[in-house]
Amino acid sequence: MSSEQTNLKPKLKLAVYWGSACGGCCVSVLDTHEKLLDIVAAADPVFWPIALDIKYKDVEAMPDQSIDLTLFNGAVRNSENQHIAQLLRKKTKILVAYGSCAYMGGIPGLANFSGKSEVFERAYVETESTKNPERIFPVTEYPVEEGTLKLPKFFNDVLPLNKVVDVDYYIPGCPPQSERLIEVFTAIVSGAQLPPKGSVVGANDKTNCDECKRTKSENKTIDRFYRPWEIQDDKETCFLEQGVICMGPATRGGCGVRCVEGNSPCRGCYGPPPGATDPGAKMMSAIGTMINADNPEEIDKIIESIVDPAGLFYRFSLPGSILGRKVQ
Amino acid sequence: MSVRVHPELRNQLMQFGIGDWNACYHCGTCTAMCPLSEEGFLFPRKKIRLMQMGLKNEIESSVEPWLCYYCGDCTSTCPRDANPGELMMSLRRYLTSIYDWTGLSKKFYTSEVWEIGSILLIAVLVVIAFLIGLPAMGYSFTTELTSQGGVKINSFAPIHIIEAFDWAMAIVVGGLLISNILRMYYKIIWKHGHTKVTFWVHVREFWRLVFNFSVQPKFGKCDDKRYWFSHWFLMSGYTIMFIVVVVFLPWFQTEKILPPWHLQRALGYYATFGLLFGLLVAITGRMRRKDVKFYFSHVSDWLFLVMLTLTVITGILIHIFRIYGMPYATYIFYIIHMAVLVPMILIEVPFSKWSHLAYRPFAVYFQHLKTHAVPRKTKINSIN
Amino acid sequence: MDFRPKIVAFLCNWCAYTGADLAGTSRIHYAPNIRIIRIMCSGRIEPTFILKAFQQGADGVLVCGCHPGDCHYQEGNYKCLRRFKLLQKFTRQMGIEKDRLRLEWISASEGKQFAELVNDMTKTLLSMGPSKVKSSLEVEHLNV
Amino acid sequence: MRSPSKTCIFFYNPQFSDFDPIDYAELIRYSMTFPNVSRIWKYHDFIWNEQNLTDKIEANGIDHLIVAGLLPGTVKTLFSKAMAIAGKDPANVILASFNDYYTGTTFDMDRLKSVLACLIAGLSYETVAIPDENPVNPATLVIGGGIAGIQASLEIAYSNNHVYLVEKTGTIGGKMATFDKTFPTLDCAACILTPKMVEVNQNPFINLMTYCEVQEVSGEAGNYSVRILMRARKVNVKTCIGCGTCTEKCPAQAPSEFDYGTSMRKAIYMPFPQAVPNKYMIDAESCIYLKTGKCRACVKVCPVPDCINLDEQDHEVTINVGNIIVATGFKPFDAKKMDQFGYGRLPNVLTSLEFERLLNASGPTGGNIHLRSQDKKGNWIFTEEAEKPEKVAIIHCVGSRDKNHNKYCSRVCCMYSLKFSHLILEKLPGAEIHEYFIDMRSFGKGYEEFYERILEEDVSIVRGKTAKVEERNGKLFLRGEDILKGEILENTVDMVILSIGLEAAEETRDLSRMLGIPRSEDGFFEEVHYNLDPTATSRGGIYLAGTCQGPKDIPDSVAQGSAAAARAIQSILKGKIYKDLISIPLETIEKRINKLTLVQLEEKHL
């Protein structure tokens, strides 16, 4: 190392990994655009499957706690995800569950409405584009002349990262807003006082309504629920008051209310606010309160217009919720 | 079909004695207190209820009043002013008047004028019969004495005439009494639409009549045995005397003075003592009014006691005067004796208090007929 | 060990809880499977609590409030009813059998009814067997 | 009502009230002095039928009728009818019910005259006869520490005013504290009562004086001075820590008052575990030292220095109060008076109160029902070793609704008897229970429902009061009539419970003399107005609460307790209090009537 380098502040070692994810989170890191240079200036990416060709064994070779910051995105779906999660936990000082999937299970988490077998059935047999009369399903080991081919074990449940390893921080979002990432990153780099372990960072404590520009009033009584395409949104009044379920009030701010800005109700990717234990339950409770009927029949009728409560209220959070999955 | 209630009946019943049956609120204490009240024949409460509701037929067809010997326990324990004991007494009076077809009984019970009036009338007739009737018929009495120094009583009261009269009286009275008892039987047993009693039962149960008449075991069940004894003593005395006088008059009314141990005199003395003792107890009781049973006295109660006492005393006097040869005294008292005795028998036995000597034992008899009654093929109309 | 269903019950303080107390003071006996949690009003009951109870292994959850119109806080029980209905739709989706989650109205004077309710629910749960909510959460491969 | 023009008065004294202490002649003389009184008829010189009456009304052109006497209401309808027939307004038939102004022993003629005077003037006595006012001393005396007394004291204390609560026994709580459960809700009496007792003890405004008795009362409304005898408790209430060592060591025994003699207590004792004050006391009658001068065991073992002072003497204090609330409660009917039930002769014939203790966990058998059995010495006692009854009979109306004892209904027996049945079944499942009643009086809130419930339980509830209880080979033989079945009902049981009635407490007599408040025929204190003032007396500033005014259940006693307090608080807030009602002389009434029209009068006296 050269002498002028030594008096420079040592650069952080950064790892980014995708578990069961769409890749959007990794892209969100790139979406920092020119800010990416600042990141790279402050940190060396030592492991980042979509960006660098670094093998698992290299990571295994790294000394423990040698990585300063790991952004783990994607849920834990199979033994590989689990293995890497545990590996990175060993090697990393600050492990961050990055994005809704790692945080609460995210969209893949919806698989928890069914089990492994149903998933395979659908994926390898039923899908319209599939022709698999012999009903061949993936196996973890398959012998060939060269030896045995190995595939990671496919778990029955989708799990949020914290159910597999101990997580330091959470950055919610599907994907997280790049601005938020920068904020967090600079905070870490600047060596500022970090919030207590386990907190959600890169998001607000208050929920979305706080930033939402739509006009809100106290009369939130609903006679019928609508799905966004069912009504002509007036683009001004609170979605709820129009009968459209908007997860805004039960979802952390931080995204900049983008969806609502785009005249589509919040879908809750930023997860529950600090006051709420279960992401969907609070919203259900609130929505229930708004139903404008007293006798059971009417109530049922109104509720009929909520087609799929579970999917609606737990779109991003089923594995992280109290029940976690459909009962089997 | 259901029975109609008769509020107005109370006004009639009122005339037969004291007692405020509305005061009864049906706690049942009286019935349970009563040693004589037994399954199937419960009283006083049930009877009070009939009176309260004016259920005439039900009252007329009930034997229970006769099964009550008025020990007074019910009245002394009654939490209200109902006075069940006296109510039963009133019921007995009422029933006597119901059994009597002549309707005289009702008159005697409900009007003192009638009762006393008729007694006096008969008394007068008797006196007339002796003072005018006999002489007119050519009978003249003598004042000379028998060899034993006794009064020649038969010269004054010719035995065959008196005997004939006795028989006549006995037949009239007996006839009335029997007809009443038949009415009683009709109301209690016959009229009962839904039950009938076989002839065999009538025969088999007959002994009860005799037994109860002679021993009065029911009375014995009452708590205080003294009353039973005094009553029985009196009753037996009376009966003996009655039989002797009516049936064996010639043997009884003799001029010959028999030795004291002779059956004739012995029986006489027994009866006398029996009567006296019984009367003493009753009269003192009614005067002291300490005991509940004696607390309330209807005119009829007093009249009867007085007359019987007079009869007994005059009887005794006649006896004494005759033995010690005092003709006039004997004759005078003989008249008085008859003047009291005859109305007493004629009025009291068939129409008034004394009739109970017949009704009571028959009631017991009927009671047992009832218990052995078998249902007829008619629906029973009662919710129990 | 034989299956002893466990019921977590949320009772409002004014009617249901008083009713349950009345069952006690009247010594009306009922199945010991119930665990009562007192809240001031059924309107306070949140889906979160109910889901939590299932997650913790409750075989059944019972919610009791005042009869409609009798709410001590005027209309808390209606709010409870609405939330409950919605929650029910969700729990059914999540594969929790209908009978495991019940909402009943118990007035302060209905000690007897409360006892009967508990017995009845216990009976149904016995016939249904244990709830699988907890077991489906136990993920086999975590301790690898 | 304006002063009526032509009024006539009928003096009515019904046949069926044989006692008639009213000097009608005097009243007639008085009434004649009023110009607008046209005619007066006395009961006996008048034919009481409508025809005659109608004629009289028409003949004399009467438009106002006053019917005066005892229970004139019994004939009111006759008069209204006659008025109606005569084409007059039936509303002008005015009643002067003297029995509303009965002062216990006699009729105060002046008061009756005042009543007449008012009515003749077309005014109501209550409106005219408003006594003058005195300044009031804010302190209040409550006599009796039962639930009614406790309630009254607390009410007043809540208004931040001082209360002296004088209780005869060593603890407050009264009869209710001895009960096991209360009908119809069956919550345990102690559980609901003890908090209140504790509250009384802790409330800074209440000066709790247990083991004390009122000796003399003088003064008048607003300022009574009361001499109180403070019995020597011989244990220092302030220093006693209630550890109970003394009781363990005490060799002397006496029957426990709290358990109604069903158990024994020591000579130094605490009435019951939750007693308030929760301190010990010494009963001079049974204390060996006080009888023989030897022993002092308690003093020796007492951990607190000179807490026990066996030589302490009774002493007296005098307090001044503005209001007095009497809540002396009741005494249970003495079942020995009804020999047919064999109470006192037959060991297992119990009174309801004894049975309450038997049911109670802190009672002689720890809340289990056992028969009375003989110990080695041959005394009949309750032990947990003894057998349990299999058949129990409960007899209602013992001493109540009975002309030979108490004419009145004791109001609570039906319900507590039903309660017993339930509790027995609970403690002795399968036990055979028979209730014998005359009328089932389950009139209160939730009572009928309770009755219905018991009917569904396995209890035989029979209409028909048992007549007698006898001993037959060791068991109790009952004979009664089953009224509805119309059968004689004979039954052999192990235990008989007599549902004894309530009677006015002993001290009622003395107090009525001391306080100058009348008692009604049944011996209970007489309220000033049956309907409008059930808790006030004819004396100003003296009020009644609870069963000393007549048999009552707990809620009604509590309500009365508060009600009595209302008047006291009211007077304190006003700073003024009305004098005795009887204190208003006839002249004053007459003056007022003459001087004032109704409205002015109202204004002046509100």
Place this chain on the structure above:
Amino acid sequence: MEEPRIGVYVCWCGTNISKMVDVEAVTNEVKALPNVTIAKNYKYMCSDPGQDLIIKDIKLHNLNRVVVAACSPRIHELTFRTACEKAGINPYLFEMANVREQDSWVHTDRTEATNKAIDLVVAAIRRVRYHEPLQKRFVNVNPATLIIGGGISGLTAALEIANAGKQVYLVEKSDQLGGQVKKFDLTFPHLSSAQQMIRPIVQRVDNHPNISVFLETEIREVTGYIGNFKTAISVNGGDPVELEFGNIIAAVGLKPFNPEVISEYNYKEFPDVITSFEFEEKLLAGRILTVYGKEPRNVAIIHCVGSRNKKYHEYCSRVCCMAALKYVHQVRAALPSANIFEIYADMRAYGKGHEEFYALTTHRQIMFLMYDQQKKLPVINQADRSDNCNMIIEMDELLSGQSIEVPVDMVILMVNMEAQENVKQVVRAIGVSLCGNQFFIEKHPKLDPVATTTGGVYIIGTCQGPKDIPDSVAQARAAAARILGAIAQGSVPIEVTTASVNELLCCGCQTCIGVCPYKAISYDENNKVSIVNEILCKGCGTCGSACPAGAIISKHFTDLQILSEIEGVMSMS
């Protein structure tokens, strides 16, 4: 917040608890739990020594949390909170486990009961860890009082309070004061004139400077809280008047039952079958006549009409028996020769002088007939010509066991007393609850018959349950005592366990505002958050569960507390 140091106390309640729950086992089971400093059991925790035990321990082991497993918190929570306070720790750092009413008294298997007790105690322990100190608060009492209902009880209460120099607003729904009593001719058992009694009272009230009477007025909505209530009333349609008062007395009374529903009685079909109230009208008019204008020769009085019968009302109306006996005297006086039949079920002459009155009545030539008010009601039929009476009553007479027929010309039905039509409205307005029989529920059936669970609201007279005049009057005074007491004190304690908004979390969605039944929540435009008026708040907590952002804290019933209680009850299995 300092580490919790919890003291756990298990009560035997004599044998009430210890009989069915192994208190020792419970104590040992919880001894070892985290944060539990000491665990003890004692015979009577509620007794003075029991409380002292807690107080001593708190000082000795400087406990900062207390759990007592005993009876229902509804009975003794206050007792123990006070004890904690005495020992210097905040009363809300206390939690109670109900192991008697909801455990030992309702179970028969000792082990099961014991396990349950353990679960409950553990739950309490888990919960109490998260309890936070709350401060008692007081509000001043407005000395004015609102009284709803101008019947005898309402009037009495009004005078009682007004005579103490305090303002009273008396609201009556009908057009005159006096209530039911005004409809009566005589009162039992002294047969005094009801009119002479009520008239002066009404006059007094009318002329009382401290009482303002509002006739033909109904209370639709009451806002505010104990000590400071508000309502707007419009006197017969006029513009609304705003009233402010510190206490409310409900004395809305009851109304007569309509016997049309009882087919047996043919009420309305037969014009001479009338209710007791219609009969009172006749009495006041002076003539007792049938529709044919004749005097009835036979009058029957049927008790328990609509009472004591599950088909109509199960409860007893408490006054009918005596009223019926009263009628006997009245009919007898007017119609000396008429036959009177008293058709009753049980004669309930329970009050002072009632039994004597009953005895007196039996002397008035009357026939008592007993029927079974549950199983078989008498049937009123048209009579034939031959019967020479208008109607025939057919019934099974119980005391004689006879089925009988009774000739009658007029039948008086002693109708039951039932709730007013507008009772729900009143209940809603003043925030009290109704029992199954539609009577107002008192705070405690024994020891607090006139107060309700809502502070500052009292119920008196028949709306709390049927009762006669003296009992109603006594209740009226009882309520007056409470109110005067409160007025004398000047202030009263108010709800502590209210809701409050965590402004850091509130996003201002305003869901909560519409939810609050007491209008206690409002929106703060500047800070864009909701705020709770903690005086108006009655602590129902429904806003807490409505808040999607979890920003509303229902004090003493926070999510955390309840969730840990849930964990607690489940932890042992």
